[in-house]
Amino acid sequence: MKNFDYLEPASVGEACALLKQHGGDAKVFAGGSHVTILMKQGLYQPKALINIKRIPELKGLKFDDAEGLIIGALVTHRELETSALVREKFPVLCEAEREVANIRVRNMGTVGGNLASGEPLTDLSQIFIALDGKLKITGPTGQRRLPVEELFIDFYTTSLAEDEIITQIVIPPLPPRTGIDYIRFSSSSVVDKPSAGVAVRLTLDEETVRVARIVLGCVGPTPVRARNAEALIVGKKLTTELAAEAGAIASQECSPASDLRGSEQYKRAIVRTLARRASTNAYERGLGDG
Numbered sequence: 001m002k003n004f005d006y007l008e009p010a011s012v013g014e015a016c017a018l019l020k021q022h023g024g025d026a027k028v029f030a031g032g033s034h035v036t037i038l039m040k041q042g043l044y045q046p047k048a049l050i051n052i053k054r055i056p057e058l059k060g061l062k063f064d065d066a067e068g069l070i071i072g073a074l075v076t077h078r079e080l081e082t083s084a085l086v087r088e089k090f091p092v093l094c095e096a097e098r099e100v101a102n103i104r105v106r107n108m109g110t111v112g113g114n115l116a117s118g119e120p121l122t123d124l125s126q127i128f129i130a131l132d133g134k135l136k137i138t139g140p141t142g143q144r145r146l147p148v149e150e151l152f153i154d155f156y157t158t159s160l161a162e163d164e165i166i167t168q169i170v171i172p173p174l175p176p177r178t179g180i181d182y183i184r185f186s187s188s189s190v191v192d193k194p195s196a197g198v199a200v201r202l203t204l205d206e207e208t209v210r211v212a213r214i215v216l217g218c219v220g221p222t223p224v225r226a227r228n229a230e231a232l233i234v235g236k237k238l239t240t241e242l243a244a245e246a247g248a249i250a251s252q253e254c255s256p257a258s259d260l261r262g263s264e265q266y267k268r269a270i271v272r273t274l275a276r277r278a279s280t281n282a283y284e285r286g287l288g289d290g
């Protein structure tokens with residue numbers, strides 16, 4: 001590893017100023033679970049690491065009736081998994097977190113780092129997109145909000161500027177009669193990261209689907225909404241046949257690569273099953289909600 005400066009700003013403003021000052025030669029360091037590996041492999045050779053771990057405004061979880069669940073970028077996977085507040089408001093996040101990586105990574109890795117890495121084999125992005133999550137981002141010129149869906153551009157590439165920091169992730173309150181499910185699949189030989197993960201959120205009018213989000217993760221360079229499958233089920237009651245058809249359509253709306261986690265065909269078959277099951281579960285939960 002090459003030598004680098006190690007800096008510990010006390011505020012987001014200071015961190016952004018340091019990033020700007022270093023141009024593309026500095027990297028944000030949160031939990032370090034991703035950065036450290038890439039530095040050891042020589043893929044990142046930053047001249048400076050900007051450790052944001054001590055910045056208080058990036059920490060904490062809270063719920064606001066108007067805004068919803070506000071997740072500080074430094075909240076770790078383990079905090080999300082074990083939070084009573086999250087369990088009450090968005091239990092799907094606690095359930096998903098139980099399967100993320102291993103306890104060591106969950107203790108170190110942060111939600112902000114998970115998203116900002118642009119790593120495709122992750123779990124949270126597809127759930128946040130299904131929940132219409134937004135990011136609060138700060139840069140040297142001020143703050144902006146960005147739908148999580150618009151963060152991801154390509155493999156390990158996001159729309160964040162070099163001098164911007166994710167400060168919070170905001171999940172709006174759910175309308176009544178909303179059901180959510182997330183199902184991930186890991187191949188038995190490679191258990192750490194998922195081969196595929198599908199998040200579904202359905203909001204119903206009586207028994208009819210009014211809003212549908214079907215989001216496919218790990219099966220392409222970025223998470224992707226299965227918009228044709230969503231369009232198929234909106235305005236209808238979700239029958240077994242319709243859920244199966246939506247799964248089949250969703251499996252054609254991603255671009256999985258053949259790799260050690262499975263062939264392209266195998267991953268499409270997994271997506272087909274996960275999308276069918278998650279849609280059915282989300283629908284049943286929506287019927288039982290309110």
Ligand SMILES: Cc1cc2nc3c(=O)[nH]c(=O)nc-3n(C[C@H](O)[C@H](O)[C@H](O)COP(=O)(O)OP(=O)(O)OC[C@H]3O[C@@H](n4cnc5c(N)ncnc54)[C@H](O)[C@@H]3O)c2cc1C
Nearest residue numbers: 028030031032033034035101109110112113116122123166
């Ligand atoms: C063995 C292993 C298994 C894993 N399995 C899973 C899994 O099953 N599911 C899953 O979802 N993930 C998985 N991951 C990914 C893991 O969740 C992420 O590595 C972790 O969340 C990254 O957070 P961090 O704080 O450690 O990020 P860091 O390593 O500190 O940073 C990651 C990247 O984001 C940037 N960054 C960090 N925070 C911010 C911020 N607030 N604003 C702007 N940029 C920022 C950094 O500059 C860097 O480029 C796994 C990782 C490992 C190593």
